[in-house]
Amino acid sequence: MNKPLRRVAIFCGLLMLALLLRDNWIQYVRADELTNRAENRRIRIERYAHERGNIIVDGKAVTGSVEANGSDFRYKRVWKDGPLWAPVTGYSSQAFDSSQLENLEDGILTGNDDQLFFNRTLSMFTGEKKQGGNVVTTLNGAAQKAAFKGLGDKKGAVVALDPQTGAILALASTPSYDPSVFAGNSDKDSAAREKLLKDKDKPMLNRALRETYPPGSTFKVVTAAAALENGLYDDIDAKTESPLPWTLPQTTVPLQNEGNIPCENASLREALRVSCNSVFGKMSDDLGNKKMIEQTDKFGFNKEVFTPVRADASIYPEDNKPQNAMAGIGQASNRTTPLQMAMVASAIANDGKLMQPYMVAKRQAPNLDDVYTAEPEELSRALSGENAQKVQQMMETVVKDGTGTRAQIPGVTVGGKTGTAQHGLNNSEKPYAWFISYAKTDNGSPVAVAVVVEDGNANRDDISGGGLAAPIARDVMKAVIDSKQ
Amino acid sequence: MSVVTNTTTIGAIDAPSRRNTELALVIFAVAISVFAYANVGLALNGELPSGMLGYGAGLALLGGVAHLVVRRFAKYADPLLLPLATLLNGLGLALIWRLDQSERLLAHPSFAPAASKQLIFSAMGVALFVGVLLLLKDHRILQRYTYISMVVALVLLILPMFFPAQFGAKIWITIPGIGSIQPGEFAKIVIAVFFSGYLMVKRDALALASRRFMGMYLPRGRDLGPILAIWAMSILILVFETDLGTSLLFFGMFVVMLYVATERTSWIVFGLVMSAVGAVGVASFEPHVQDRVTAWLDPFAGWGTHPASEQMAQVLMSFGSGGTLGTGLGQGHSDLILFAANTDFILATVGEELGLAGVMAFLLLYGLIVERGVRTALAARDPFGKLLAIGLSGAFAIQVFVVAGGVMGLIPLTGMTMPFLAAGGSSVIANWALIGILIRISDTARRPAPAPAPSTDAEMTQVVRP
Numbered sequence: 043m044n045k046p047l048r049r050v051a052i053f054c055g056l057l058m059l060a061l062l063l064r065d066n067w068i069q070y071v072r073a074d075e076l077t078n079r080a081e082n083r084r085i086r087i088e089r090y091a092h093e094r095g096n097i098i099v100d101g102k103a104v105t106g107s108v109e110a111n112g113s114d115f116r117y118k119r120v121w122k123d124g125p126l127w128a129p130v131t132g133y134s135s136q137a138f139d140s141s142q143l144e145n146l147e148d149g150i151l152t153g154n155d156d157q158l159f160f161n162r163t164l165s166m167f168t169g170e171k172k173q174g175g176n177v178v179t180t181l182n183g184a185a186q187k188a189a190f191k192g193l194g195d196k197k198g199a200v201v202a203l204d205p206q207t208g209a210i211l212a213l214a215s216t217p218s219y220d221p222s223v224f225a226g227n228s229d230k231d232s233a234a235r236e237k238l239l240k241d242k243d244k245p246m247l248n249r250a251l252r253e254t255y256p257p258g259s260t261f262k263v264v265t266a267a268a269a270l271e272n273g274l275y276d277d278i279d280a281k282t283e284s285p286l287p288w289t290l291p292q293t294t295v296p297l298q299n300e301g302n303i304p305c306e307n308a309s310l311r312e313a314l315r316v317s318c319n320s321v322f323g324k325m326s327d328d329l330g331n332k333k334m335i336e337q338t339d340k341f342g343f344n345k346e347v348f349t350p351v352r353a354d355a356s357i358y359p360e361d362n363k364p365q366n367a368m369a370g371i372g373q374a375s376n377r378t379t380p381l382q383m384a385m386v387a388s389a390i391a392n393d394g395k396l397m398q399p400y401m402v403a404k405r406q407a408p409n410l411d412d413v414y415t416a417e418p419e420e421l422s423r424a425l426s427g428e429n430a431q432k433v434q435q436m437m438e439t440v441v442k443d444g445t446g447t448r449a450q451i452p453g454v455t456v457g458g459k460t461g462t463a464q465h466g467l468n469n470s471e472k473p474y475a476w477f478i479s480y481a482k483t484d485n486g487s488p489v490a491v492a493v494v495v496e497d498g499n500a501n502r503d504d505i506s507g508g509g510l511a512a513p514i515a516r517d518v519m520k521a522v523i524d525s526k527q
Numbered sequence: 528m529s530v531v532t533n534t535t536t537i538g539a540i541d542a543p544s545r546r547n548t549e550l551a552l553v554i555f556a557v558a559i560s561v562f563a564y565a566n567v568g569l570a571l572n573g574e575l576p577s578g579m580l581g582y583g584a585g586l587a588l589l590g591g592v593a594h595l596v597v598r599r600f601a602k603y604a605d606p607l608l609l610p611l612a613t614l615l616n617g618l619g620l621a622l623i624w625r626l627d628q629s630e631r632l633l634a635h636p637s638f639a640p641a642a643s644k645q646l647i648f649s650a651m652g653v654a655l656f657v658g659v660l661l662l663l664k665d666h667r668i669l670q671r672y673t674y675i676s677m678v679v680a681l682v683l684l685i686l687p688m689f690f691p692a693q694f695g696a697k698i699w700i701t702i703p704g705i706g707s708i709q710p711g712e713f714a715k716i717v718i719a720v721f722f723s724g725y726l727m728v729k730r731d732a733l734a735l736a737s738r739r740f741m742g743m744y745l746p747r748g749r750d751l752g753p754i755l756a757i758w759a760m761s762i763l764i765l766v767f768e769t770d771l772g773t774s775l776l777f778f779g780m781f782v783v784m785l786y787v788a789t790e791r792t793s794w795i796v797f798g799l800v801m802s803a804v805g806a807v808g809v810a811s812f813e814p815h816v817q818d819r820v821t822a823w824l825d826p827f828a829g830w831g832t833h834p835a836s837e838q839m840a841q842v843l844m845s846f847g848s849g850g851t852l853g854t855g856l857g858q859g860h861s862d863l864i865l866f867a868a869n870t871d872f873i874l875a876t877v878g879e880e881l882g883l884a885g886v887m888a889f890l891l892l893y894g895l896i897v898e899r900g901v902r903t904a905l906a907a908r909d910p911f912g913k914l915l916a917i918g919l920s921g922a923f924a925i926q927v928f929v930v931a932g933g934v935m936g937l938i939p940l941t942g943m944t945m946p947f948l949a950a951g952g953s954s955v956i957a958n959w960a961l962i963g964i965l966i967r968i969s970d971t972a973r974r975p976a977p978a979p980a981p982s983t984d985a986e987m988t989q990v991v992r993p
Contacts, residue, residue: 043787043788043790043910043913043914044905045790046786046787046790047787047901047904047905047913047917048905049786050783050786050787050901050917050921051898051901051905053783054894054897054898054901054920054921054924055894057924057925057927057928058890058891058893058894058897058924058927058928060928060932060937061890061927061928061931061932061935061937062887062890064932064935064936064937065846065878065883065886065887065890065935066883068843068846068847068878068935068936069846069847069849069850069851069878069882069883069886070850070851070883072847073847073848073849073850073851073883074847075847076843076844076846076847076848077844077847077848077850079827079844079847081827081830081840081844082844082847082848083860083863084844084848084860084863087860114630114631114860
């Protein structure tokens, strides 16, 4: 009987071998995949098992972490002033995952990131309690508050950049929301989130980064830049070849100006000051669709921007001649995010150099050692220094005695451009009020701003970039300049 | 090595009994278990658990008593079986106690703390182990009860059909005031006795009275009767008790023993074909089995919609999250499995908290028990002992494979439990009895034969060098 016994022994050995192989398959080969599956609650348990690190503005945490009872998630995220900072931090919810910085910097905030490896290993030996690291942002609290105060209960967005570095100083989107209300894991949190998602004003939409608007007349600075860069015009005070009325190519429709303004053969400076549609429409047409696209590319259009939070791509598409002419005044198929228009203003203010926008200045280990410090990075050369200064002069004239006078700040040079973008079929909906601007001091430009206000409640005639948006831009710029002194 | 010496060398008056080795290993097993218990307490509460002394003393007492009984009544028994069973039982207790500490499980309606009960069950198991060694002086006595065993086994297997199904399978009998018993665990041993007795008598008929056909020996029609009967019984278990595991276990055990008894490979082929036909046939109409198969094929596809799949997915994520070395005892989240986390799925806790290394160690412990069992079968001198030993160790191996394979997603899940590890009285008590019988057989097998009369011829055959 011993021969079959030995064979049975081999058979039992094979059964065990099969088990061992299977175990290696699920615990070694597939371990990472199984660990990181969305269904795996352990990820969230771990995320909330320790005090979460904070997101810091002006040296103070705008977030917090409190111990929560009654769930396997030990800590819960809280915000000191949720609606003010939600467009920057995003949310971090026990039940509903996370977004924006809370999501992208999760590794640092939970303390699991590889950048903290040394730190973590050290505390394993010292027996310290595990804690998350901090994310220090580039934001300026005063500017952010000014932006929210200016927007008030109107819908809109504000983006402020430091033109010399690309640091994001303000990132506002209204209406906003308080991420604290659904940070937990209860039915109450679900209901609160459901309510936000159903709100027709879309409070959870980050308008500064994820909404594209027709840019309206603010786009004329891009067209002007393209004209100067391509040598169409050199002297901003010389007459342009701009007949009035000017008929859109391939049509019989003249391109209307707002009111009876002196646009015939107006110089670039004058055309921007009074915002001549006919002059810039013809300019875009003279340059052609290809050159316009080239110039917008240089300003960062037509691709997504990562701040590191993703911003939608602003677009200047290939199009036919009349549409391209209309796009030159920001009234066709081209659409931009508020961030993109702030990038345009900052590139001009920074003498043509466009810096990569960013909002994470530093990452800190739990013991406050810096593990990462951001280095400003040049994104592209949008236009030559000489031409940038010419556009600056034009924009400064706009604020000095053009459509943007309400953006003036005593003792500071301000350049800007208004825009009132029509939208809806046959201009049926209330227009968007735009304003882009920068301030300049002796040390170059400290701030460039883009403001967009989409206000359904305002009187139609009152909606204009100069009226609604310029004062907000002024307050934000002033807040930045004041905080630097 | 020692087996070879003991069974082939004749004349060693006082062959080593290996009892001291066994004692040292039992102490080691108890120490590891107590260490695991302390580990859980330190990880969960930062202090040594208050019940540690009681637990350690209890386990040491069980191991100690079992060892003394073996030393006294089964002097030459295999020295590894008892320490292996003690270690698995002790670690099982630590794991069950660890899951008792889980707030998530305590909040679940189907869960009740099981550690103290399990310690009592272990004591009952060791008592049965001691009983087996005291009452069963020679395993051949069991041969007398061949047909009584058959009746008892049939009753044990059929009984659960008359009790309501629990958790989808009818494998329990409920006795009011005492609790549920899984008779299948006991039937496993009784039926092995029946098979051994039956096959020992019939094996020549089964092996020799056959026709050769296409290189295989085909048994005569009337000799096919028993295997067909057992097959039919397995299918009935599968259909009426919806328990794939028990069915597979009995049929597998029978085929293994039949093969060993007759040395005819054709039985294996028959067995495989028949079990495949049975399993596929039943799976095609039995919804409970279909559920398990669906969960096995793609556990994550049924997330949120198919509870059986979701549970399997939780089990796999538990294993995966453990990785190579595991989170450490008390620091995993295998309690996310919720239902049956400390019974059918206890291996997932091993996987998550002790990692790949831990699971492999446990599998090797089980493998060692099987290996010692097979070795006992090889060493046994009588066919009945051989058959009984291989039947019990084969059943043990198949059970470990079916349970561990099911939990790890190698095969569809069945409703059996890891021997010694999982919470549950029937399993631990029956398996201690199984170890008892194996120890008895190995004691008989390794006992040195009486010294033969000295042979005067021996010296004559010496080669004398020129």
